[in-house]
Amino acid sequence: MSRVLVVNAGSSSLKYQLREHGDGSAEVLAKGTVERIGSSDVPDHAAALARVMDALQDGPGLDGLAGVGHRVVQGGTRYTDPTVVDDDVERGIDELSALAPLHNPPQLAAIRALRRALPDVPQVAVFDTAFHATIPARAATYAVDAEVARRYGLRKYGFHGTSVQVVTKRAAAFLGVPVERCDLVVAHVGNGVSVTAVQGGRSVDTTMGLTPLAGAAMGTRSGDVDPAIVMTLVREAGMTAAEVDDLLNKRSGLKGLAGESDVRAVQARADAGDDAARAALEVYCYRLSAAVGSFLALVPRVQAVVFTAGVGENAAAVRAAVCAPLEHLGFGVDPGLNGAAQTPGSPAQPVRIGEKVVVVPTDEEAEIADQVLAVVTP
Structure with missing residues (x-):
C-alpha cells in the first residue's frame, strides 16, 4: 500500500486528500479544505499547507508518503503526462500562467511550498489539459492568423481532462469494453x-x-x-x-x-x-x-x-x-x-x-x- 497526498489549490482555497492505494483498493484517509487564503489568518498558500500538514500529523500521519499530486489546470502542449516537478518544470508552469492566470499561479504556489516542506517527497504535477493532447490539429486549430496563433499559443487545449479520463475508464468497465x-x-x-x-x-x-x-x-x-x-x-x-x-x-x-x-x-x-x-x-x-x-x-x-x-x-x-x-x-x-x-x-x-x-x-x-x-x- 502506498500513500499519496492530493492537492487542489485555488486562489482563495485549497482542497486536499490523503489517500492510500494498492492491491486494487483505494482509501481516503483524510480530506479537507482550507478557506480564505489571503486573509490575516491564512496569508498565503504556504500558511494553508502548514495547516494541512499539522492536521495530517495529528491524524493519520505522513509516514510512507510516496508522493504529492498537484492538480495543475494548464500544461499547454509542453506537459502531456504527469510530471515530477523540478526547477525547470516550475518555470514551465509559471510561463504557462499567461494562459491560465486564475489557476496556474496558486497551484504553482502550493507546489513551491510543498517542495520546501517535503524536500524528499516527489511532487508530481497532473495537468487538466493532458488528456486532451490527443485532439487532432483540425479540431484544436482556430481559424485565425497562423502567426498570431503561434506567437500567443492560441489553440484549443481543453480542460476537465483528469475527470474525463477517470470517467472514461469507469464507463468502459461498466459497459464491459x-x-x-x-x-x-x-x-x-x-x-x-x-x-x-x-x-x-x-x-x-x-x-x-x-x-x-x-x-x-x-x-x-x-x-x-x-x-x-x-x-x-x-x-x-x-x-x-x-x-x-x-x-x-x-x-x-x-x-x-x-x-x-x-x-x-x-x-x-x-x-x-x-x-x-x-x-x-x-x-x-x-x-x-x-x-x-x-x-x-x-x-x-x-x-x-x-x-x-x-x-x-x-x-x-x-x-x-x-x-x-x-x-x-x-x-x-x-x-x-x-x-x-x-x-x-x-x-x-x-x-x-x-x-x-x-x-x-x-x-x-x-x-x-x-x-x-x-x-x-x-
Whole structure:
C-alpha cells in the first residue's frame, strides 16, 4: 500500500486528500479544505499547507508518503503526462500562467511550498489539459492568423481532462469494453461545463478551448458567444478588457440569466413557476444538448452518453432536458431510471439511466493519485 497526498489549490482555497492505494483498493484517509487564503489568518498558500500538514500529523500521519499530486489546470502542449516537478518544470508552469492566470499561479504556489516542506517527497504535477493532447490539429486549430496563433499559443487545449479520463475508464468497465475500444460523449456538468468526444479511449474533441470559458453555458460563464460581443462591449459600453472578462466569466451563464448559478436553486424556482428561471434552464440545457449532439455526429458508434460531476450526477431534470432532443438518435433517458439515479455512497458506482445513457461519478483525486504512483513507483 502506498500513500499519496492530493492537492487542489485555488486562489482563495485549497482542497486536499490523503489517500492510500494498492492491491486494487483505494482509501481516503483524510480530506479537507482550507478557506480564505489571503486573509490575516491564512496569508498565503504556504500558511494553508502548514495547516494541512499539522492536521495530517495529528491524524493519520505522513509516514510512507510516496508522493504529492498537484492538480495543475494548464500544461499547454509542453506537459502531456504527469510530471515530477523540478526547477525547470516550475518555470514551465509559471510561463504557462499567461494562459491560465486564475489557476496556474496558486497551484504553482502550493507546489513551491510543498517542495520546501517535503524536500524528499516527489511532487508530481497532473495537468487538466493532458488528456486532451490527443485532439487532432483540425479540431484544436482556430481559424485565425497562423502567426498570431503561434506567437500567443492560441489553440484549443481543453480542460476537465483528469475527470474525463477517470470517467472514461469507469464507463468502459461498466459497459464491459476495453478502454481502447470505448467511444463515448462525456458531459462533465458542474459549475463549469464541458463535453468531450472520446474515441478509442482518447479525447478527439472537447468544448472548452484556450480557456475554460468556451463551450456550453455554465454556472457563471457564458460559454461560446460571438467574439464581436467583446468588441461591441468595449466600443459601445466603454468596458475594459478586465470588465468584459469579469462579465463573461463571473456574471454570465445561469448567474447572468437567472441571477444565481446553483442549478438546484434555479430548478426549484422554475418548478415553482418562475419564468426567468425556466427560460435560463432552457438556454442552459439547449446549449448542452447541442454540444452533445454535435459530437454524436462526429464519433461513429458511440456506446454511451455519459453524465458526470455535480450537476451531471445529481440533476435528473437537466439530464432529461439535455437528452430529450437526442432521443431520435437513440440517446433518450428512461424516466424511472433517470429519476431514481443518484450518486450512491462510497464507493460510487455508475448507473444506467437509458439504453445508451449512463451516469458515472467522477473521482479526480483517485485518478491523480494513480497517476502519481505510476510515475514514482519503480
